[in-house]
Amino acid sequence: MSVLIKNGRIITAVDDYFADVYIDKDTVTLIGQNLTMVADTVIDASGKLVIPGGIDPHTHLDMPFGGTYSADDFETGTRAAAFGGTTSIIDFAIQTKGHSTLAGLDTWHSKAEGKAAIDYAFHMIVTDMPDERLPEMSHLADEGVTSYKLFMAYPGVFYSDDATIYRAMRKAGQDGTMVCMHAENGIVIDEIIKGARAEGKTAPIWHALTRPTRMEAEGVHRAIAIAEVAEVPVYIVHLSSADALNEVRRARDRGVTAFAETCPQYLFLDQSYYEKENFEGAKYVMTPALREQWNQAELWKGLQFGDLHAVATDHCPFCFNGQKELGRDDFTKIPNGAPGIENRMALMYNGGANAGRISLNKFVELTSTNAAKTFGMFPRKGTIAVGSDADIVVFDPNHTETISVNNPRTHHMRVDYSTYEGVTVTGFPDIVLSRGKVICDNGEYKGKMGDGRFIKRARYNGILRA
Numbered sequence: 001m002s003v004l005i006k007n008g009r010i011i012t013a014v015d016d017y018f019a020d021v022y023i024d025k026d027t028v029t030l031i032g033q034n035l036t037m038v039a040d041t042v043i044d045a046s047g048k049l050v051i052p053g054g055i056d057p058h059t060h061l062d063m064p065f066g067g068t069y070s071a072d073d074f075e076t077g078t079r080a081a082a083f084g085g086t087t088s089i090i091d092f093a094i095q096t097k098g099h100s101t102l103a104g105l106d107t108w109h110s111k112a113e114g115k116a117a118i119d120y121a122f123h124m125i126v127t128d129m130p131d132e133r134l135p136e137m138s139h140l141a142d143e144g145v146t147s148y149k150l151f152m153a154y155p156g157v158f159y160s161d162d163a164t165i166y167r168a169m170r171k172a173g174q175d176g177t178m179v180c181m182h183a184e185n186g187i188v189i190d191e192i193i194k195g196a197r198a199e200g201k202t203a204p205i206w207h208a209l210t211r212p213t214r215m216e217a218e219g220v221h222r223a224i225a226i227a228e229v230a231e232v233p234v235y236i237v238h239l240s241s242a243d244a245l246n247e248v249r250r251a252r253d254r255g256v257t258a259f260a261e262t263c264p265q266y267l268f269l270d271q272s273y274y275e276k277e278n279f280e281g282a283k284y285v286m287t288p289a290l291r292e293q294w295n296q297a298e299l300w301k302g303l304q305f306g307d308l309h310a311v312a313t314d315h316c317p318f319c320f321n322g323q324k325e326l327g328r329d330d331f332t333k334i335p336n337g338a339p340g341i342e343n344r345m346a347l348m349y350n351g352g353a354n355a356g357r358i359s360l361n362k363f364v365e366l367t368s369t370n371a372a373k374t375f376g377m378f379p380r381k382g383t384i385a386v387g388s389d390a391d392i393v394v395f396d397p398n399h400t401e402t403i404s405v406n407n408p409r410t411h412h413m414r415v416d417y418s419t420y421e422g423v424t425v426t427g428f429p430d431i432v433l434s435r436g437k438v439i440c441d442n443g444e445y446k447g448k449m450g451d452g453r454f455i456k457r458a459r460y461n462g463i464l465r466a
C-alpha cells in the first residue's frame with residue numbers, strides 16, 4: 001500500500017513548507033515538490049496543514065481507580081484519540097502493591113493488544129519498590145518501558161514515601177530511564193481534607209479548596225530535589241499552577257534535568273467550574289484540581305518560554321451518571337479524572353496557534369515532538385521525515401466545530417459528558433493516518449480494532465535537555 005499526500009503545508013517542530021509526502025507501507029519514504037509517482041491512495045491536502053500525528057503521553061484507559069474503572073478502554077479510548085488527531089499514546093500500567101511490576105505490564109499488554117486503534121506505549125506506575133524488586137526495573141527498560149510514574153499524592157492508594165521515591169529514582173537513573181511524578185503533598189492534603197469533612201464540607205468545590213497550589217509546588221520542589229540527588233531526569237506530570245511552575249523554572253535555571261507537562265484543562269478551565277449547579281461541578285473533579293483563572297496566563301508563558309514541554313490530557317474519564325455520582329454526598333468519593341483524549345489537538349490549535357499564543361511549530365512541538373523526544377520515540381514518531389512512521393494528520397485550519405457530547409464529530413469517548421461542552425474550535429483534523437493507513441476520514445472511521453501496535457521505547461538520551 002502506498003499513499004501520496006499532495007499540496008499540503010508541512011509543519012513540524014522546525015519546518016514550514018509546501019510539499020508532497022510519499023508513504024510506502026507504514027513509512028514516509030520521500031518528501032518533495034510536485035511528486036509524480038503513482039500511489040494506491042492520493043490525498044489532496046491543498047489548503048490544509050500536514051502535521052505529525054499527536055502524541056498524548058498521559059492517558060488512563062481501563063484503569064481501576066476510586067472504586068470503579070475509567071470509562072474508556074483501549075478500544076474506545078484510542079479510537080476517540082484517532083478521531084481527534086492523536087496517533088500515539090503513553091498509558092500507565094500499574095504495579096499492584098506487593099506484586100511484580102512485570103506482572104502489571106503483562107496485565108496492561110492484555111488490555112491493549114488486539115484492541116488499540118493507534119500505537120501505544122506504557123509508563124509503569126510504581127506502588128512499592130523494595131530492594132529485592134529493583135532488578136525488575138532493568139527488565140522493564142529492556143521491554144521498552146523506559147519511564148515510571150510515582151505518586152506523592154493519594155496516600156493508601158498509589159502514594160510512595162520519599163525513601164521509595166529515592167530508591168526507584170536512583171535505579172531508574174542507573175538504567176538510563178526517567179521518572180514521572182505526580183507532585184502534590186498528599187499527606188498534608190489528606191489532613192486538610194479531614195478538617196473540611198469534619199466541618200461538613202461535602203460539595204465538589206472542596207476538592208479544589210483542600211488542595212492548595214503550595215502543596216503542588218512543595219511536591220514539585222521535593223521531586224526535583226530528590227531526582228537531582230538520585231541523578232535521574234524527572235518529568236512533572238499534569239502541572240496545574242503558577243506556584244508549581246516556578247519550582248520547575250528555578251530547577252531548570254540551576255541546570256537540573258527537569259521537564260514538565262500541563263494539560264488543556266489547566267489552560268482553558270478554572271476553579272469556578274466546581275460551582276456548577278446540580279452537582280455538575282463533579283465533572284471537573286480531577287487531581288490536581290482546576291485552579292484560579294489567573295494561573296492560565298502563567299502556564300501559557302511556561303509553554304512559550306520552554307519550561308513546560310508537552311501538553312497531555314491525563315484522560316481519565318468517568319461517567320457523570322453512576323460514577324461521578326458516587327460522591328454526591330462527599331467530594332472525596334468522586335472518582336478523580338476527566339475525559340479529553342479526543343479534544344487536545346483541536347483545543348491547542350484553536351486556543352494556542354490560532355489565538356496567537358504559540359507558533360504552528362510550537363503547536364507541533366507541544367502536542368507531538370517533545371513527547372516523542374522525551375520518551376524515547378523520536379524520530380520514528382513526532383515528526384514528518386524520511387524514515388519516520390507515517391503517523392500524519394491532514395489538519396484543516398478553517399474547519400469549525402463546537403465540542404459537545406452530542407456532536408458526533410467531536411465525541412467518540414465512552415463517557416456521558418464533555419469536559420469542553422460548548423467550546424467552539426477552529427482547526428480540526430480531517431484525515432488521520434496511522435503508520436500509513438487512513439484510519440479516520442472526515443468523521444468516518446476506516447481503521448479496525450487492533451490496528452495499533454506496542455511501541456518499544458528507547459532509554460532517555462538527553463535529546464531534550466535544552
Ligand code: URP
Nearest residue numbers: 182286287314316336337
Ligand atoms: O484526576 C486524575 N488526574 N486522575 C488520574 C490519576 C492521576 O493522578 O493522574
Ligand code: ZN
Nearest residue numbers: 182237238287
Ligand atoms: Zn497523577
Ligand code: ZN
Nearest residue numbers: 058060314316
Ligand atoms: Zn494521570
